[in-house]
Amino acid sequence: MLNNYLIIAYRNLLKQKLYSGINILGLAIGLAICISMAIFVESELGYDKHIKGHENIYRTSLKMTVPGSPAQSFAQGSVYNAERFTNYFDEITEATRLRSMGATLGFGDTHFSDEGLTLADANVFNFMSLEMIKGDKQSALVQPNTVVLTESAARRYFSSIEVLDKTLILANRIPLKVTGIIKDLPKRTHLEFSAIVSMGTAAEFLQNPNWDTDQSFNYSTYFKLKPNTDIKALEARFPEFLENHIGEGLGDIFHYTLINITDIYLNSDLYGEMKKNGDINIVFSFSIIAALILLIACVNFMNLSTATATKRAKEVGVRKTLGAKKYSLVTQFMIEAIMLCYIGLFIAVALVEATLPIFADFIGKTLSFSYLDLNTLSILLSLGLVVGLISGIYPAFYLSAFKPARVLKGEVTQGKTGALLRKGLVVFQFSVAIILIVATVIASMQLNYARNIELGYDKSNTFVLRGLWTTEASPQRDVIKTQLLANPDITSVTMTSRFPTGSLTDSMGLLHPATKEMQLMPVLAVDEDYFSSYNIKLLSGRGFSRDFTADAISRPSKENPNPEFSVVVNSVAAKTLGYSPEEAVGKQFKVLFTRTSEGTATIVGVTEDYYFSSLKTEVAPTYHLLNHNNGYNMSIKYTGDTAQVRDYIEQTWSKFVPDQPIALDYLDDRFNQMYQQEDREFIVFNLFSLLAIFIACLGLFGLASFTTQRRTKEIGIRKVLGASVLDIVILINKEFSKQVLIANIIAWPAAYFIMQEWLNSFVYRIDLSILPFAVATALAFVIAWVTVGSLSAIAAKERPITALRYE
Structure with a gap:
């Protein structure tokens, strides 16, 4: 019996090459994405599970x-x-x-x-x-x-x-x-x-x-x-x-x-992590998208199977007349679905084998896939079976429910229920595709905003030299700076405790001048050249100057238990202390060195707020201290040829710190690294969106092809009665356009909610506008019209006499 079912399934596969090919291709792509994501997720969830206990x-x-x-x-x-x-x-x-x-x-x-x-x-x-x-x-x-x-x-x-x-x-x-x-x-x-x-x-x-x-x-x-x-x-x-x-x-x-x-890698992204950790939200979102794409492929299968039911109607009628039971027909159609799915699975495994190294290299992971492993093989076979059952169960029961008497009389077997289901499934496919398009457009706009926002400092043509805190480098800092400034291509050099694109995690306690309550405020140690080197705008007052020796920080001592020194605060820090930028200049507050020692800080300047870290981090109220001892990093501004300047910096370092390897970075590279993860997410999102749209188009192509075939005689009659090719294209497109419109109505609120949540991870973000939704809507309609219109135009161009003779 099983052998008979397989032979019939094989014959039907050859008989309906177009629809079988569409189903197999859609399932293969969906399964390939699903398998790749399963490998990725298993890798991400497996961190530190090798540790005993x-x-x-x-x-x-x-x-x-x-x-x-x-x-x-x-x-x-x-x-x-x-x-x-x-x-x-x-x-x-x-x-x-x-x-x-x-x-x-x-x-x-x-x-x-x-x-x-x-x-x-x-x-x-x-x-x-x-x-x-x-x-x-x-x-x-x-x-x-x-x-x-x-x-x-x-x-x-x-x-x-x-x-x-x-x-x-x-x-x-x-x-x-x-x-x-x-x-x-x-x-x-x-x-x-x-x-x-x-x-x-x-x-x-x-x-x-x-x-x-x-x-x-x-x-x-x-x-x-x-x-x-x-x-x-x-x-x-x-x-x-x-x-x-x-x-x-x-x-x-x-x-x-x-x-x-075992939760640290995916659920902890704090200052002081040993290395860059993953993100559980990425695992969740990619898994959901992969599952949705596979579901779209399953929907394609159901849609085409039910749409082409009339081609199997007589077969069902004859088999029932000869005594076939409903369960045997259901079994036959389920075996056909599972067979197609396993063909798709075979292609999917080949696709994964070919593309996994590329995917792993792109995301910077070590991913492996051994489909001959017994556990993996059993999972793959189970996956193929489950997907085959999901894809084939409704078409099997739908086809096996035909009444022999009505079918053999040639009565219409489509029914309103089947038509509504197919329309609903098309709506679902396009809803998912529209959500992905909206997400892609919004992600692109946010990343573009992050890269082009006015940072409040000049990051161009800047090298950052790290590691100046060591016993080898620390005594050489001043002479290195002097040597670098001797090069005419180097315009400025400044030493700081941290540099832009880093994290402001150093803080000191202070007493609020109004409430006298203790609070912590991030602190940045700089030298006199910091504000001019980075072109940071002063809203009031002045920056640190070599003309004012009292600017430099001094710590409490027996001789001077309450030292005075200058600070420069940013605008948000002035506001936190209760002042406007103009009012803040000249004001004083207590800085707490320990629980029992303090100093008096005088505000000499207020800077414009600038984005020291990622846009995911709020601009922190910060005060700057003139502290040469904490100049652990050197920022080097230059003009001219980048390679030549880099060589000069490396030669200078080798001359004065020969026993310590240089740690030199280009500031623009570090800035781009802050959004590297979002860039990768964006590219993967683009790929997923394209694949989801492609699979949806495959299904739409199959449905449009079947619709135009089913309406061939109608098209011939309309042409005889004077209808133009454009009239017929519009007529058939109208039917699918309604479904795309409904898909937009459903997708817009869902996309809005999802992307609002994503944007909320950025402290500084774009406001959602109608543009991404309009772009997604326009693309959805264009895709549908091109897919359906091309097929209906071909059918409409046929000679009427050919259409009227169509069987």
Whole structure:
């Protein structure tokens, strides 16, 4: 019986080549997208699940809120959190800490500026399931001045992994003994390090014997909890603990939460993350879109199967007359649908195999697809079966329900219900396509807005030289600046603690001049050339000047317990302090260095607000301090040839800091990187939109082809009666235009809601206008008219006598 069903299915496939081809192509594209997205989603959801006991491992996250100040969120906390939390909370059984170092490491004349250099506790290997190749994981980091390398780092430094007991020099001053080699970290982890230095080295590296009482947020702290711990209940006890055991008033300011280690990659995007994390919203949105595209392909199948039902009507009538039961007819039609689906699945697998490397390279992921794997094969076969059942179930029951007596008499079998369903399915297809078109247009407008907005500073022709805080580079900062300015192509050089496109995470406490309440405000350390170099406009007052020696910050001392210095604030900071830009100049407020020491700041200037970070970040109230000691970065403005200036900067660096590799960036590149993720999303959105439209057009083409065939005699009669080709094209187009119009009515509100939510992720964004919706509507109608009109025009151009003889 099954063999008979397959033979009939094969014959019908050949008999209706056009409609079968449309169905197979649509299903193949839909399945290929669905499989690709499944591979992507599985990859994204699998981060850090290789760590043993990951269900009970959590990292702390910190949100710091001070009244009147912008909230700041960190992936890191204080160095002492691990010990104090573990001792106080019985639910915590173990803790470990990591701190990125950002220093040089090497030996002899070979030094690397290794961004994967990390301080860690001795238990990190068991805690994070790191596989030790050489050495003893229990003792490798117990002693100070020890280091464990990853396999690739060992080969980079020594060209071998046989390196135990060899010595590396940290920051050109601290000898480290290599005590172990671990396997390279897996790709799917939020961790990123290549050399792990014992935590006992911290005092010497930081040149601070009291490093373990430092309150700054530099340490990623991980806790291992008892099974079945109530996370919310544990978090609820943190404020009281902070208040009673860390510092009075901190319970209302520091808000620590716990995030499972497997959730960090997709659900945490805070300052201090080890590397750029993913986004769960991208996973959700791409998955939904892929599912919708596959559903559109299934809709095509149902539409064409029910539309072409009259061609199978006599077959059904004869089979029923000869005694065929309804269930056997349903089985036959379902097998046909599943067979077509499996043909589409075979093509889809080939498409995925061919395009996955391109897709993986584009999104910067390592994606793999082994369709011969038993689990993968069973999933693919199940997917083909499910899609075949979804696509074929309604057509099977629809076709098997024909009445033999009516069919054999040649009565019309289409019915109003089938026609309404087909129209509804066309409306659904175009609704999805219109939503995607609207989303694409709005995303394009927002990204264009972000790139062309008036930033408030000049980012053109600017290099950023990083890493000036190290012991090698710090003493050479002034001489490097002087040497750079000797080049006539370099117009200005300024040193700052941070630079535009970065994050303003440094802050200092101050007392509000009116309320006398303490608040935190982001602070930026600059030199006298900062405002002129970046062409930042002053609304009132002046910038820092070498003519005013009192401008520079000075810290409290026995001789001067309340020093005075100048600050320049931005417009929003002046407003936060209760002043207009003009009123602010000359006003003073207290700056809190510690809980017991303070200084007096005098506002000498107010700048226009400028977008220091991404448009997803609100312009923060900021005050600028003249602080040469914190000039960790150098911004270099230039004219002339970019390559020649870069060479000159690199030569200057090599001359004065030969033992530290240069870290030089082009500011425009860093600016573009801020929106790199949105760019990729936009391109994928474009691709999805095009594919959704293409599949919808395939279905529309099939329906239009069938409609024009079914109305061939009508077209011939109308031509005999004087109708022109244009009249016939308009007549047939009118039927489909109504469905496209209804699709727009449904799609507009949905698209508006979805894109409003997306735009809300930007603090500074475009306002939604009618333009994207009008563009989507126009495109939808043009696509429908071209698809349907071309077929109806071909039919209308046939000689009337040919149409009247059509069977």
